[in-house]
Amino acid sequence: MTVVARPQPHRGSSAPHRAEGKGGPSEPSGASAAGTGTHRPVAPRRPSAQRRRRRRRDALLFGALIAPNLIAIMVFSYYPALYNIGLSFAEWDFVAPTPEFVGLENYRDLLTDPSFGQVLLNTLIFTGVSVVGSIICGLLLGSLLATKVPLTGFAQTMAFAPHMLPGAAVGILWLFMFDPNYGLSRWAFSLVGAASPDWTTTSDWSLWAITIAYTWQRLGFVTVICYTAILDLPKDLYEAAALDGAHGWKLFRNLTLPLLSPITFFLSVTGIISAAQAFDIISIMTDGGPGVSSTTLSWMIYEEAFKKFDIGSAxxxxxxxxxLLLVITFVQVRYGEKKVNYAS
Structure with missing residues (x-):
């Protein structure tokens, strides 16, 4: 018997032959068109009427939900800011029926005022020291509370209490503490054989008096934020660092601080904005004096507007x-983005 070997098709061409045997190639029309040198654009699918109605309904719902907050922001934030910028080019005293346009005269008078430089320096010192001091002390106190020391709940309450007090109450409290005759300052300086300075009535100490009081008031808020953030840090990283021999300050510097960088960034931005607008403590403790030794930009705005009735200068x-706040915030955000990109 003679065995005739049946020819086997080439492996690379078996699939196309089977496809052609079933009625043509299986490639899509676009691929075959591309193979022949022609291109047929595929028309995009139009959304169905039901999907369009759903999108419109979602857009209307989104607009209805954000409308109250958006209107409030526009009315109480953006409009006053724009109106204030417009008044800065005018002269007005609350009595004249309409402001009088004077161009850049208010800015010229402000920048040529000999006391304006001192006011700017006071603002920078007050803001920088209070923000940096509250963050450093808040990190240390938050780390201490996170170690579960005795009476932790009571310590948390006492740490957060200053933040709940009004600025006027904080100012009055520190006025008694800074009193050179019978205040806590007199007792503290007597321990080292020195006399208490006149904190609120001398130009050398008045700025530091309001800075200490404001830092103490903000310290409670920073401490609670840092304490909560430390509790949320991953425990496995600390266990691994402990196995490598990291303890105490080394662990805090090399692990806790880098992990808390987003929190410290948030606290620095909000702290600068809040400190630059501080008013009540200055009003109660020093009234911006003596002279302009404790006058910040926020207090200068109040004096120009409601004591001198010079709305244009204010x-x-x-x-x-x-x-200044926009520039500082922009620099902080850009620095924070670069730091995050470098870490990633």
Missing amino acids: SAAATVLLV
């Missing part, structure tokens, strides 16, 4: 403060 000072 608006110019408020605009300068707004620009």
Whole structure:
């Protein structure tokens, strides 16, 4: 018997032959068109009427939900800021029926005022020391509370209590503490054989008096935020660091601080904005004096507007403060983005 070997098709061409045997190639029309040198654009599918109605309904619902907050922001934030910028180019005393346009005269007078430089320096010192001091002390106190020391709940309450007090009450409290005759300052300085300085009535100490009081008031808020953030840190990282021999300050510096960098960034931004607008403590403790030794931009705005009734100068000072805060916040955000990108 003679065995005839049946020819086997080539492996690479078996699939196309089977496809052609079933009625043509199985490639999509676009691929075959591309193979022949022609291109047929595929028309995009139009959404169905039901999907379009759903999208419109979702858009209307989204607009209805954000409308109250958006209107409130526009009315109480953006409009006053824009109106204030407009008043900075005018002269007005609350009595004239309409402001009088004077151009850049208010800014010229402000920048040529000999006391304006001292006011700017006071603002920078007050803001920088209070923000940095509250963050450093808050990190240390938050780390201490996170170690579950005795009476932790009571310590948390006492640490957060200053933040709940009004600024006027904090100012009055520190006025008694700084009193050189019978205050706590007199007792503290007597321990080292020195006399208590006149904190609120001398130009050498008045700025530091309001800075200490404001830092103490904000310390409670920073401490609670840092304490909560430390409790949320991953425990396995600390266990691994402990196995490598990291303890105490080394562990805090090399692990806790880098992990808390987003929290410290948030606290620094909000702290600068809040400190630059501080008013009540200055009003109660020093009234901006003696002279301009404890006057910040926020207090200068109040004096120009409601003591001298010079609305144009007050608006110019408020605009300068707004620009400074925008620049500082922009620099902080850019630095924070670079730090996050470098870490990733």
